[in-house]
Amino acid sequence: MLAAFIWGRRRPPQISGLASISMPNCTKPRRAHRRSRKSKCRQSCAAGVAILYCPEIMQTSRLAVFHSKDRPITYETVVVPPLREGEILVRNEYTTLCRSDLTTFSGKRIEKTPTILGHEIVGRIEELGPDAPTQDGRGARLRVGDRVTWAIYASDPCSHLARRGIPQKGEGLFKYGHEQIRPDSTLHGGLAEYCILRRHTPVIHVDQQVPLTVSALINCSVATVAGSLRLAGEIKDQNVVIAGAGMLGVVACAMSRNAGATRVIAVDIDDARLAAAREFGADEVVKLSPTQPLKEQLAARVPGEAVTVALDFSGVSGTMEALLGALGTGGILVLVGAVSPQRPLQINAEQVVRKLHTITGLHNYNLPDLVAAVEFIEHNHTRFPFARLVHDKFDLDSVNEAFNYALVSGAHRVGVRTCTKPGSE
Ligand SMILES: [Zn+2]
Numbered sequence: 001m002l003a004a005f006i007w008g009r010r011r012p013p014q015i016s017g018l019a020s021i022s023m024p025n026c027t028k029p030r031r032a033h034r035r036s037r038k039s040k041c042r043q044s045c046a047a048g049v050a051i052l053y054c055p056e057i058m059q060t061s062r063l064a065v066f067h068s069k070d071r072p073i074t075y076e077t078v079v080v081p082p083l084r085e086g087e088i089l090v091r092n093e094y095t096t097l098c099r100s101d102l103t104t105f106s107g108k109r110i111e112k113t114p115t116i117l118g119h120e121i122v123g124r125i126e127e128l129g130p131d132a133p134t135q136d137g138r139g140a141r142l143r144v145g146d147r148v149t150w151a152i153y154a155s156d157p158c159s160h161l162a163r164r165g166i167p168q169k170g171e172g173l174f175k176y177g178h179e180q181i182r183p184d185s186t187l188h189g190g191l192a193e194y195c196i197l198r199r200h201t202p203v204i205h206v207d208q209q210v211p212l213t214v215s216a217l218i219n220c221s222v223a224t225v226a227g228s229l230r231l232a233g234e235i236k237d238q239n240v241v242i243a244g245a246g247m248l249g250v251v252a253c254a255m256s257r258n259a260g261a262t263r264v265i266a267v268d269i270d271d272a273r274l275a276a277a278r279e280f281g282a283d284e285v286v287k288l289s290p291t292q293p294l295k296e297q298l299a300a301r302v303p304g305e306a307v308t309v310a311l312d313f314s315g316v317s318g319t320m321e322a323l324l325g326a327l328g329t330g331g332i333l334v335l336v337g338a339v340s341p342q343r344p345l346q347i348n349a350e351q352v353v354r355k356l357h358t359i360t361g362l363h364n365y366n367l368p369d370l371v372a373a374v375e376f377i378e379h380n381h382t383r384f385p386f387a388r389l390v391h392d393k394f395d396l397d398s399v400n401e402a403f404n405y406a407l408v409s410g411a412h413r414v415g416v417r418t419c420t421k422p423g424s425e
Contacts, residue, residue: 064191064399065114065181069107072400078186083129086199090123090148092418094212095190096390097406098220099246100339101177105403108340112180118190118416119152119177122206122215126194137204137367138374147206149219151370152176154201167202168364174198191399191416202367207378213390213415214381217247221413222373225251227365228334229259230372232309236260239302242282243323244314244337245273247389247412250280252311254384255376257281261309263302267294267319276412280384294322313337321345324357332358339363390415 059080095118103109155170162170245268266277274285310323315337389412394402406414
């Protein structure tokens with residue numbers, strides 16, 4: 001039996017009181033770890049090697065581990081491994097539960113498990129690994145203690161798709177909050193004390209004046225909406241219709257208003273969400289009706305043929321078809337919400353041709369979108385009431401409660417405070 005004692009990373013003195021350590025997929029017989037039970041050392045197992053370590057001197061991280069929809073999230077504690085080339089250790093401060101986290105938790109979406117959910121994260125740099133990037137995505141120096149956001153992805157920047165501006169689908173793709181926990185890869189989600197940012201992860205400073213509840217939204221909701229506006233092209237002086245007034249929809253209202261849209265029109269089935277859209281810059285709201293087509297409802301608010309940009313965050317087939325039917329000549333429809341299996345859309349190709357329509361899709365975002373998202377929030381976090389959209393009552397000890405509340409409350413976002421140490425607001 002091969003055994004090793006790891007002395008590599010000494011824990012900082014403020015971390016104490018951690019109880020149990022365990023790792024998934026450990027198949028070593030317990031006698032292999034007998035030595036650890038005689039001392040204060042504990043056992044872990046990685047890559048077929050039994051590892052003995054001492055929790056009194058090693059830095060550890062608590063994780064909220066998701067197994068399946070049929071089991072509550074459990075808690076584990078793991079050793080923070082020595083950083084590899086290009087990596088950055090971040091202490092997670094705040095994570096908001098995104099819609100995709102909820103669909104995984106409720107079993108509508110299947111991820112490889114066990115996993116750590118949470119990818120709308122903000123945190124502070126704890127350590128820069130060997131050859132870690134020295135500058136962020138805006139060229140500012142990265143230092144220990146900086147508050148940062150980072151892309152949901154890491155991928156090879158030289159890959160074909162990355163060079164085409166689609167790094168979120170590039171080779172070697174690694175997605176925070178979506179990866180399986182393995183012996184050599186444990187810290188990659190928001191619902192944990194720490195996250196290790198892999199090589200080639202875009203990282204950007206966030207102004208510390210932005211509340212944690214709002215800065216956490218940047219690296220999924222806001223960056224994705226920034227990407228949808230990039231694809232839509234010119235927003236200034238355009239009539240923009242936004243379907244789905246959830247988190248992404250209201251962010252899209254605010255970003256379209258900020259970009260100088262002539263009219264911003266929000267579409268949803270829920271009155272409360274439409275009211276929120278008005279607070280975020282929507283000039284008009286339309287409640288979808290089974291009896292009156294969307295095209296007719298829009299025609300009563302803007303002149304015919306005047307809708308030139310339509311953004312769909314609803315993911316509902318009928319709504320996407322209605323948006324296309326309401327689109328004026330030369331208009332563009334950007335599909336963002338359709339991330340679940342559904343029936344094919346019925347599209348009148350002749351109308352697409354004669355009206356010179358463009359239909360495009362977006363999944364996640366790239367670095368310029370993330371930069372645009374950070375800058376939008378830094379300039380507008382007090383202009384629009386983002387903080388009011390985040391239910392801020394949970395911490396890392398109450399992750400199951402946070403998910404259950406998010407599923408029944410209809411809140412735009414439910415937040416989890418992952419760190420309560422001094423230095424976090
Ligand atoms: Zn998300």
